[in-house]
Amino acid sequence: MLAAQSMYGPDDRASAAELAGALAVGRNLWRLTAQDDLDRQPLAGRRWTLVADVRLDDPAGLAAELGLPTTAQPLRDAELMLAAIERWGEDAPGRLYGDFALAAFDRERRRLILARDPAGLKPLFFHRGAGLFAFASMPKGLHALAELPRAPDLGFMARAMTLLASQGAATFFEGVERVEPGGQTVVTADAVASKRWWSPQRPALGLKRTDDYAEACRAEFDRAVAARLRGVGAAAAHLSGGFDSAAVAATAARVLADRGGRVVAYTAAPREGYAEAAPDPGRIVDESGLAASVAALYPNIEHVIVRAGAASPVSGFDRGYFVNDWPTANPSNAVWARAIEEDARRRGLSVLLTGDMGNITLSYHGLQRLPELLRQGRLSALIHEWGALNRRAGWRWRALAAITFGPFVPGPLWERLALYARGRPAGPLVYSALRPQVLAAIEPELRAAHPNYHARPWADGFAARLWTLARADHGPFAKGTLAGAGVDQRDPTADRRFVEFCLALPMEAFLKDGVTRRLAKAALADRLPAELLHERRRGLQAADWHEGFLGDLAGAREELARIAASREAASIVDVERLGALLADLPQSEWKDRTAGQDYRLALLRGLSAGHFVRRASGSNA
Numbered sequence: 001m002l003a004a005q006s007m008y009g010p011d012d013r014a015s016a017a018e019l020a021g022a023l024a025v026g027r028n029l030w031r032l033t034a035q036d037d038l039d040r041q042p043l044a045g046r047r048w049t050l051v052a053d054v055r056l057d058d059p060a061g062l063a064a065e066l067g068l069p070t071t072a073q074p075l076r077d078a079e080l081m082l083a084a085i086e087r088w089g090e091d092a093p094g095r096l097y098g099d100f101a102l103a104a105f106d107r108e109r110r111r112l113i114l115a116r117d118p119a120g121l122k123p124l125f126f127h128r129g130a131g132l133f134a135f136a137s138m139p140k141g142l143h144a145l146a147e148l149p150r151a152p153d154l155g156f157m158a159r160a161m162t163l164l165a166s167q168g169a170a171t172f173f174e175g176v177e178r179v180e181p182g183g184q185t186v187v188t189a190d191a192v193a194s195k196r197w198w199s200p201q202r203p204a205l206g207l208k209r210t211d212d213y214a215e216a217c218r219a220e221f222d223r224a225v226a227a228r229l230r231g232v233g234a235a236a237a238h239l240s241g242g243f244d245s246a247a248v249a250a251t252a253a254r255v256l257a258d259r260g261g262r263v264v265a266y267t268a269a270p271r272e273g274y275a276e277a278a279p280d281p282g283r284i285v286d287e288s289g290l291a292a293s294v295a296a297l298y299p300n301i302e303h304v305i306v307r308a309g310a311a312s313p314v315s316g317f318d319r320g321y322f323v324n325d326w327p328t329a330n331p332s333n334a335v336w337a338r339a340i341e342e343d344a345r346r347r348g349l350s351v352l353l354t355g356d357m358g359n360i361t362l363s364y365h366g367l368q369r370l371p372e373l374l375r376q377g378r379l380s381a382l383i384h385e386w387g388a389l390n391r392r393a394g395w396r397w398r399a400l401a402a403i404t405f406g407p408f409v410p411g412p413l414w415e416r417l418a419l420y421a422r423g424r425p426a427g428p429l430v431y432s433a434l435r436p437q438v439l440a441a442i443e444p445e446l447r448a449a450h451p452n453y454h455a456r457p458w459a460d461g462f463a464a465r466l467w468t469l470a471r472a473d474h475g476p477f478a479k480g481t482l483a484g485a486g487v488d489q490r491d492p493t494a495d496r497r498f499v500e501f502c503l504a505l506p507m508e509a510f511l512k513d514g515v516t517r518r519l520a521k522a523a524l525a526d527r528l529p530a531e532l533l534h535e536r537r538r539g540l541q542a543a544d545w546h547e548g549f550l551g552d553l554a555g556a557r558e559e560l561a562r563i564a565a566s567r568e569a570a571s572i573v574d575v576e577r578l579g580a581l582l583a584d585l586p587q588s589e590w591k592d593r594t595a596g597q598d599y600r601l602a603l604l605r606g607l608s609a610g611h612f613v614r615r616a617s618g619s620n621a
Contacts, residue, residue: 001026001134001136001141001142001144001145002015002026002027002028002141003144004140004141004143004144005028005136005137005138005140005141006028007323007483008028008030008137008138008479008482008483009027009028009029009030010028010030011029011030011031011036012028012029012031012039013026013027013028013029014026014027014029014040014041014042015027015042016042016044016049018049018105018107023049023105023112025042025049025051025103025105026042026051027041027042027051027052027053029041030482030486032350032351032486032488033230033231033232033350033351034231035076035077035231038076039076039078040076040078041078043078043079043082045082045083045085045086046086047086047106047107047108048082048085048086048104048105048106048107049104049105049107050078050081050082050085050102050103050104050105051102051103052077052078052081052100052101052102052103052104053100053101053102053122053124053137054077054078054081054098054099054100054101054102054122055077055098055099055100055228055488055490056077056080056081056096056097056098056100057097057098057224057227057228057495057496057497058097058098058227059075059077059080062080062084062095062096062097063075063080065095066080066083066084066087068080068083077098081096081100081102082104084096085102085104085113089106089113090113090184090186091197092104093115093117093184093197093198094197094198096117097227097495097496097497098117098227098496099117099119099121099122099490100115100116100117100122101114101115101116101117101122101123101124101137101179101475102114102115102116102124103124103135110188110189111186111187111188112133112135112186112187112188113184113185113186113187114126114135114179114184114185114186114187115179115183115184115185115197116179116180116181116182116183116475117181117182117496118181118182118198118469118494118496118499119181119357119469119474119491119494119495119496119499120180120181120182120473120474120475121474121475121478121489121490121491121494122137122475122478122479123137123138123178123473123475123476123478123479124136124137124178124179124475125137125138125139125141125142125171125176125177125178125179126142126176126177126178126179126185126187127142127145127147127148127175127176127177128177128187128192129147129148129175132145132147133187133192134148137479138325138476138479139171139173139176139325140325142175142176143173143176148175148176149175150173150616150618151173151174151175151616151617152172152173152174152568152612152613152616152617153170153171153172153173153174153176154568154571154572154613155170155442156170156171156172157172157327157572157609157612157613158434158438158439158442158572159442159445159446160172160327160609161428161432161433161434161572161605161606161609162428162432162434162439162442162446163428163431163432164428164446164449164450164453164471167180167470168180169194172325172326172327172612172616173325173616178473179194180194180196180470181469181470181473181475182196182197182198183195183196183197183198184196184197198496200466200499200500200503200504201500201503201504202462202503203462203503203504203505203506203507204504205501205504205505205506206506210508210509210512210518210522211522213505213509213519213522213523214519214522214523214525215523216501217362217501217502217519217522217523218523218526220495220497220498220501221247221251221362221492221498221523222251222254222255223495223497223498224492224493224495224497224498225248225251225252225255225353225492226255227492227495228351228353228490228491228492228495229252229255229256229261229351232256232261232350232351233256233259233260233261233262234256234261234262234263234264234349235252235256235261235263235264235349235351235352235353236263236264236265236266236340236344236347236349236351236352236353236487237249237252237263237264237265237266237352237353237354238265238266238267238340238352238353238354238355239265239266239267239291239294239295239303240267240268240287240290240291240539240541241267241284241287241288241289241290241291241532241535241539242287242355242358242363242538242539243358243362243363243517243520243524243528243532243533244355244356244358244359244362244363244493245354245355245358246290246291246294246355246524246528246532247355247358247362247363247520247524247527247528248353248354248355248358248492248493249263249265249294249295249301249353250294250297250298250301250524250527250528251492251527252353253298253300253301254298254527256300257298257299257300261300262300262301262302263298263300263301263302264301264302264304264344264347264349265291265294265295265301265302265303265304266304266305266306266340266343266344267287267288267291267292267303267304267305267306268287268306268307268308268336268337268339268340268541268542269286269287269288269305269306269307270285270286270307270309270542270543270544271307271309271310271544271547272307274286274309274543274544281537282536282537282538283537283538283539283540284535284537284538284539284540285540285543286543287539288305290531290532290535291303291305293529293531293532294528294529294532297527297528297529304343306336306339306340306343308335308336308338308339308548309335309336309542309543309544309545309547309548310547310548310551311335311338311339311548312335312548312549312551312552312555313331313332313334313335313545313548313549313604314331314549314552314555314556314559314604314607315552315555316328316331316334316335316338317331317559317607317608317611317612318611318615319338319484320334320480320608321611321612321615323479323480323481323483323484324476324477324479324480325476325480326473326476326477326480326612327608327609327611327612328608329472329605329608330605331604331605331607331608332541332542332545332549332600332604333541333542335542335545335548336541336542338484338485340352341481341484341485341487342485344485344487345485345486345487349487350486350487350488351487351488351490352481352487352488352489352490353490353491353492354489354490354491354493355491355492355493356474356491356493356494357469357491357493357494357499358493359468360464360465360468360469360499360502361465361493361494361498361499361502362493362498362502362519362520362523363517363519363520364461364465364502364510364517364519365510365511365516365517366461366507366508366509366510366511366512366516366517366518366519367403367457367461367511367516368457368458368459368460368461368464368507369385369461369507369508369510369511369512370382370385370386370400370403370404370511371403371404371405371406371407371408371457371458371459372459372460372461372507373385374404374405374408375459382404384513385511385512385513385514386400386404387514388513388514388515389514389516390514391514392513392514392515393514393516393536394536402457403457406456406457407456407457407458407459408459409456411447411453411456414455414456415427418455427455428446430597430601430602431597431601431602431605432601432602432605432606433573433574433577433578433602433603433605433606433609434572434573434574434606435571435572435573435574436574438571438572461507461510462503465503466503469499474489474491474494477489502519505519520533521533521534545600546590546599546600549599549604550585553582553585556582556603556607557582559607559610559611560575560578560579560582560607560610562611562614563575563578563607563610563611563613563614564579566610566613566614566617568613568614568617569609569610569611569613569614569617570610572609572613573606573609573610573613574606575610577602577606578602578603578606578607581598581599581602581603582603586599
């Protein structure tokens with residue numbers, strides 16, 4: 001199992017056996033920072049045996065809480081984690097802050113505890129069979145066992161293609177389950193039981209002045225970024241023209257400047273001279289100018305513009321399957337992400353900062369305040385916000401009405417209204433390339449399980465953000481980045497304490513007097529340029545993706561032929577629709593929203609899903 005996962009930790013391997021060979025644990029190690037040189041796992045305490053993939057945010061604070069001396073040689077993260085488990089047992093994950101996946105065996109009560117951090121940035125999978133329980137960081141560790149043949153879970157793949165897959169232990173492989181982000185699995189001789197240990201509370205933080213929220217946000221965000229730079233002298237960072245990655249890169253530059261460190265900030269942009277306009281005037285095709293305005297504020301930021309549009313999104317499927325054990329969700333963006341990771345590797349940078357969770361934390365728009373005001377009967381406040389949004393930001397009355405009243409419209413009626421407004425059907429069949437009969441079979445389950453199946457606006461901002469957190473699992477991709485480029489992805493916007501802080505704020509902290517994303521605009525005024533903070537348009541990533549795709553049409557057609565020849569893949573992927581799309585390519589209308597749905601979403605994601613299924617099923621097509 002360790003050998004099968006050596007790509008995720010090539011520098012050291014260690015294992016230990018317990019209970020006369022009835023239990024075996026081990027770990028591979030990639031030495032990314034100086035602290036990794038001191039790792040001595042697996043660890044055995046008075047009662048517990050531990051292996052963990054861990055990076056703690058505040059080891060000194062945890063040591064103090066445990067009553068451990070802090071003047072001597074500081075304990076390593078895994079040693080602190082073991083001490084926490086020895087003290088608090090199953091309750092220990094709730095006391096831990098950072099990115100982690102852990103497996104701890106209680107030798108006294110003969111039970112195994114598996115747990116992950118709330119953001120799920122460290123993956124953890126398991127298999128339960130007759131007389132066997134096994135766990136591993138990645139599915140390929142489990143597939144090293146003769147007891148577990150590799151096979152795709154077609155039901156899970158079908159649900160995932162709708163983009164509505166959320167909570168649950170199922171994965172893309174049969175017989176492979178996951179520990180959910182913020183979840184815990186307890187294994188005994190008699191049972192396997194899973195539960196969530198992380199359950200944030202609804203908004204409870206009420207401060208006296210609106211400005212107090214921004215000040216508190218700055219303090220929490222500075223702490224979150226600094227925690228991810230512990231022991232790091234130089235880091236890579238994403239830097240788009242948006243709030244989140246810009247805030248991460250700028251704050252990292254401030255933190256590292258105090259120790260003489262630097263940030264290499266990467267901006268993905270279309271090729272120079274790319275003339276295609278954005279699908280609408282509210283989108284920015286090339287964000288490199290806004291990103292450069294951020295980099296110019298910090299002498300220790302080296303700004304690198306990555307133009308990877310000539311690369312084929314299809315040619316990366318094999319690599320993604322191998323390192324991620326997971327299908328590529330957004331092939332067009334994977335092209336530039338991979339280019340950034342590879343450049344960071346060439347420069348010897350082992351840490352890459354991202355801002356993936358910023359949309360639900362730092363830069364949350366706050367628009368759910370409108371239905372909240374309606375539900376509370378605060379009509380004068382609602383009318384005030386409508387007028388302010390119209391005057392200050394040009395929001396149309398129809399859009400404001402949809403956000404305010406849409407959550408309370410019955411689902412079927414909303415679908416009809418959306419069809420009338422768009423003039424074109426919406427929903428999973430449009431963007432997923434899922435066979436209609438397959439969707440029809442799972443649709444009742446999806447409608448019952450997913451509150452936004454009808455794509456209505458949310459009435460509750462707290463619930464909407466929790467659902468978004470649970471919807472995706474970033475762990476396999478973060479681990480794949482480590483294997484593919486030797487780079488550890490870290491996201492300060494997914495920091496547990498920062499997430500909990502943002503979830504605890506009232507909606508007026510994010511929207512007030514017609515100012516959306518109010519928290520970010522106020523909190524980041526001390527570190528980002530005004531032109532970025534007041535930019536109303538949104539970025540359009542990989543605007544020239546179709547150029548790389550058109551340059552590899554032969555590869556796309558070959559992949560589709562292989563999918564069609566795979567019984568398992570063709571059973572869920574609508575190969576006839578994908579064939580028709582490849583036979584009728586747009587001439588110059590790639591900027592059109594319909595082309596984006598048909599090709600960037602349905603075609604690329606359909607090819608990605610089909611590729612994964614045929615590879616997982618062992619097809620030689």
